[in-house]
Amino acid sequence: MSRIRVLLNCIVALAAFVATCAAIRRAVPMEVEEVTPKLAFFSARKDQFDTVFIGSSRVYHGVSPKIFDETTRAANRATHSFNLAVNGMMPPESVMMAWRVVQMRPKNLRRIFFEISDPRTVSMTKATKRDTYWHDLNALIFAARKFRHDFKSDRGAAFAELSTHMQLFARNRANLGRSTEIQEQWNGTATTKNSPKMLGPDMDGFLPEPHPMAEKDRVRLVNALDKMRTGDVPKREVNDVNHDALTRLGDGLARRGIAIVFFITPTTTRDYNAKIDAPVGAPVLAFDDPQEFPDFYRTDHRFDYDHLNPRGAEEFSRLLAQRAVEVLK
Amino acid sequence: MLFVEFRFFIFFAFVFSITWSLRSNTARKLFLLVCSHLFYACFFVGEPVEFFSHITAHQWKKLPDGWWFPFVLIGSTCMDYIVGLGLENARDERKRRAWLLVSLAINLGVLCYFKYFNFFLASASAFLGWIGLHGSLHTLRIILPYGVSFYTFQSMSYTIEVYRRHRQAERSFLDLAFFIAFFPQLVAGPIVRAMTFLPQTKSTRVWSRDVDVRGALVQFMTGFVKKACIAESVAPFVDQYFKTPENFTALSAWIGVLFYAVQIYCDFSGYTDMAIATARLLGYELTVNFNFPYFARNVTDFWRRWHISLSTWLRDYLYISLGGNRGSLLFTYRNLLLTMLLGGLWHGAAWVFVIWGGLHGLALVVHREWLRRFGAIHRKPKVVADEHVRDVEIANPALGLKGILASALTFYFVCVCWIFFRAGDLHMAKRICKQFILFRHTGPQSLDTRLLWLFAALAFVHWLNYRRIFTKLWRRAPDFVFAAGYGAAVAAILLFIPQKYTPFIYFQF
Numbered sequence: 001m002s003r004i005r006v007l008l009n010c011i012v013a014l015a016a017f018v019a020t021c022a023a024i025r026r027a028v029p030m031e032v033e034e035v036t037p038k039l040a041f042f043s044a045r046k047d048q049f050d051t052v053f054i055g056s057s058r059v060y061h062g063v064s065p066k067i068f069d070e071t072t073r074a075a076n077r078a079t080h081s082f083n084l085a086v087n088g089m090m091p092p093e094s095v096m097m098a099w100r101v102v103q104m105r106p107k108n109l110r111r112i113f114f115e116i117s118d119p120r121t122v123s124m125t126k127a128t129k130r131d132t133y134w135h136d137l138n139a140l141i142f143a144a145r146k147f148r149h150d151f152k153s154d155r156g157a158a159f160a161e162l163s164t165h166m167q168l169f170a171r172n173r174a175n176l177g178r179s180t181e182i183q184e185q186w187n188g189t190a191t192t193k194n195s196p197k198m199l200g201p202d203m204d205g206f207l208p209e210p211h212p213m214a215e216k217d218r219v220r221l222v223n224a225l226d227k228m229r230t231g232d233v234p235k236r237e238v239n240d241v242n243h244d245a246l247t248r249l250g251d252g253l254a255r256r257g258i259a260i261v262f263f264i265t266p267t268t269t270r271d272y273n274a275k276i277d278a279p280v281g282a283p284v285l286a287f288d289d290p291q292e293f294p295d296f297y298r299t300d301h302r303f304d305y306d307h308l309n310p311r312g313a314e315e316f317s318r319l320l321a322q323r324a325v326e327v328l329k
Numbered sequence: 330m331l332f333v334e335f336r337f338f339i340f341f342a343f344v345f346s347i348t349w350s351l352r353s354n355t356a357r358k359l360f361l362l363v364c365s366h367l368f369y370a371c372f373f374v375g376e377p378v379e380f381f382s383h384i385t386a387h388q389w390k391k392l393p394d395g396w397w398f399p400f401v402l403i404g405s406t407c408m409d410y411i412v413g414l415g416l417e418n419a420r421d422e423r424k425r426r427a428w429l430l431v432s433l434a435i436n437l438g439v440l441c442y443f444k445y446f447n448f449f450l451a452s453a454s455a456f457l458g459w460i461g462l463h464g465s466l467h468t469l470r471i472i473l474p475y476g477v478s479f480y481t482f483q484s485m486s487y488t489i490e491v492y493r494r495h496r497q498a499e500r501s502f503l504d505l506a507f508f509i510a511f512f513p514q515l516v517a518g519p520i521v522r523a524m525t526f527l528p529q530t531k532s533t534r535v536w537s538r539d540v541d542v543r544g545a546l547v548q549f550m551t552g553f554v555k556k557a558c559i560a561e562s563v564a565p566f567v568d569q570y571f572k573t574p575e576n577f578t579a580l581s582a583w584i585g586v587l588f589y590a591v592q593i594y595c596d597f598s599g600y601t602d603m604a605i606a607t608a609r610l611l612g613y614e615l616t617v618n619f620n621f622p623y624f625a626r627n628v629t630d631f632w633r634r635w636h637i638s639l640s641t642w643l644r645d646y647l648y649i650s651l652g653g654n655r656g657s658l659l660f661t662y663r664n665l666l667l668t669m670l671l672g673g674l675w676h677g678a679a680w681v682f683v684i685w686g687g688l689h690g691l692a693l694v695v696h697r698e699w700l701r702r703f704g705a706i707h708r709k710p711k712v713v714a715d716e717h718v719r720d721v722e723i724a725n726p727a728l729g730l731k732g733i734l735a736s737a738l739t740f741y742f743v744c745v746c747w748i749f750f751r752a753g754d755l756h757m758a759k760r761i762c763k764q765f766i767l768f769r770h771t772g773p774q775s776l777d778t779r780l781l782w783l784f785a786a787l788a789f790v791h792w793l794n795y796r797r798i799f800t801k802l803w804r805r806a807p808d809f810v811f812a813a814g815y816g817a818a819v820a821a822i823l824l825f826i827p828q829k830y831t832p833f834i835y836f837q838f
Contacts, residue, residue: 016814017820174823
């Protein structure tokens with residue numbers, strides 16, 4: 001067999017491999033707990049909503065669309081919003097979520113409230129099904145940019161991180177080990193289908209967490225607040241990769257006539273100063289200053305050191321809506 | 330580094346491309362030898378960067394356990410090279426015998442130390458306790474090096490062949506070292522004979538002449554499916570049952586045992602298929618190791634089809650050395666039993682393995698006696714050690730009703746024996762046997778009975794393969810159809826691979 005024929009056969013095999021993987025992915029899209037049911041619920045009612053919130057658990061348990069809509073209605077800027085936030089969702093996953101929403105072509109969608117937080121680091125990425133799920137081409141591009149950025153400071157870590165992202169991308173594209181999930185989807189026994197509770201009591205994607213704060217969380221909150229008050233928090237430099245991804249997202253949405261509003265929840269953790277990652281000129285609503293928003297940092301407004309309880313969420317949603325009305329005028 | 334892991338594919342792509350780009354045969358063998366030792370070292374050194382940082386800092390205590398095992402392999406190779414030359418240069422029989430004894434003593438000494446030292450010590454202690462002499466015999470913390478049973482047998486086959494004058498001693502150290510360490514067969518066989526492999530090292534392998542690409546690719550894929558998709562998928566059910574058999578019903582006992590038979594076959598023959606295919610892609614042919622053993626019509630036939638490289642090794646170097654069938658009937662039966670008992674012990678240092686071997690030995694004796702009394706009408710042709718895979722791609726004959734009954738009975742017996750192989754101890758084996766054979770001592774829990782349908786489906790596919798239905802298809806397909814089918818099949822197979830692999834069962838032996 002000539003070398004050209006060998007090469008041609010290899011190309012044919014590779015093409016068949018890629019085509020089959022794509023066909024499988026298209027026929028049986030990957031489903032993951034928490035993310036898929038929310039997206040599916042939203043997709044079925046996509047034209048009802050004009051506003052969505054995307055972010056992590058701080059948004060999931062902290063922003064009530066019902067109160068947000070009531071507040072905007074009272075200000076004659078009526079909205080119909082949905083909370084698409086999911087536990088642990090940060091860039092680039094949250095960026096992917098925003099693109100997924102846009103790809104659904106919701107007719108009435110006018111604005112996306114997007115939580116700014118640090119990008120997900122490789123140490124948080126444990127090769128779970130969820131991690132595999134969001135490793136699409138955009139995530140790989142994000143990882144490649146991050147590699148180029150981190151390479152100057154720590155080559156070893158940069159390579160390790162890129163390798164993890166590439167493996168997850170390969171796992172995603174090649175449908176590695178998805179047989180059980182596909183079988184569950186076909187049988188209708190997939191856990192992703194059976195979790196309406198996570199959509200919250202008002203079925204608007206907001207899940208209040210009413211349980212009281214534990215003592216260890218109280219101590220942690222007090223310590224965090226002390227650090228913030230004394231200014232003992234390392235000032236961060238702008239994260240170029242995150243900044244770039246958010247800018248692209250903002251530009252892309254603007255081209256489709258959708259306004260993006262970046263916001264920062266009353267956090268005590270790593271996202272302090274995250275607003276510096278926001279694209280230049282984009283509206284940023286920051287609530288992470290305990291001096292300016294002391295109520296959100298009270299223990300009776302939180303169920304743990306970083307998350308608001310229903311009472312805190314109610315106040316935060318109301319304030320967010322008021323600020324949004326001002327910004328979007 | 331397992332054959333099913335992503336890093337193996339990276340390693341093999343590197344080895345494959347460099348090997349075929351080298352023009353000189355010596356350079357290729359040297360390169361493959363270095364790669365084989367690196368492959369072997371990967372099992373012991375842990376993180377390479379960390380390992381070398383400990384070496385450079387002389388922090389010997391921080392090195393992982395067994396980091397020096399690759400040196401045992403190198404030592405064994407050097408010893409066999411010297412013994413081979415010694416055997417050839419010795420003028421009288423006594424000296425030749427002495428050289429052979431040196432080889433056997435060292436090879437078996439290494440094997441006994443790593444594998445059987447604690448077993449013999451514990452057994453001796455138990456025996457002394459039983460006769461009332463209580464002593465304190467302390468066992469040592471010994472880790473078994475991967476593949477020691479396989480490469481020891483392989484190197485012993487070389488010295489015995491030279492001793493028996495079946496071949497000349499190997500003059501090239503490189504060739505001998507390459508034969509012993511060649512990475513596809515190093516860790517879990519097949520146990521390749523010197524007379525099968527060494528002649529292949531003498532000439533430069535030619536891609537177009539020596540490599541059946543299509544055959545090798547299909548064989549690798551088959552092995553991958555067996556291990557990654559089947560063995561790994563059934564393992565949880567098997568583990569669930571064998572962990573607490575007393576909790577399960579008799580039907581679950583059947584499911585557990587049947588699926589263990591599936592698991593061990595797919596795991597081991599899958600590994601062998603991948604090993605043979607890997608070697609074939611590098612231009613070398615290894616020995617056939619499996620030929621549809623569960624379609625065997627009797628236990629003698631089973632041993633001609635199961636782990637062929639070991640059974641023929643035991644036949645040629647142990648059974649024949651013990652006298653074979655060159656004596657009375659009782660003498661022959663004694664040899665058969667001894668061979669199988671030692672074969673059982675080869676698998677592991679535990680009494681359950683000895684019993685497993687003993688049961689097979691007894692069955693061989695019974696079958697031989699049956700043939701003697703009622704005639705040997707259906708004697709099957711022997712599968713010899715150096716037959717290549719291509720030769721067994723010929724369609725197997727249909728079984729017929731009598732054949733199906735005989736195969737079912739043989740399979741049932743083999744499954745009973747597997748109980749001893751899998752059960753951790755004799756007590757548990759006894760309990761499972763009562764469930765499996767007598768339907769007694771059962772519990773309330775049940776494994777999913779739909780698994781029996783899966784078993785039937787696997788058996789059907791296996792039968793189609795036995796009849797070479799698939800072989801006919803992929804052999805006849807045009808190149809581009811084969812390439813497209815292969816690519817699509819790989820994509821489908823990847824759906825079934827597990828998140829994490831368990832090591833091959835035979836690695837522990």
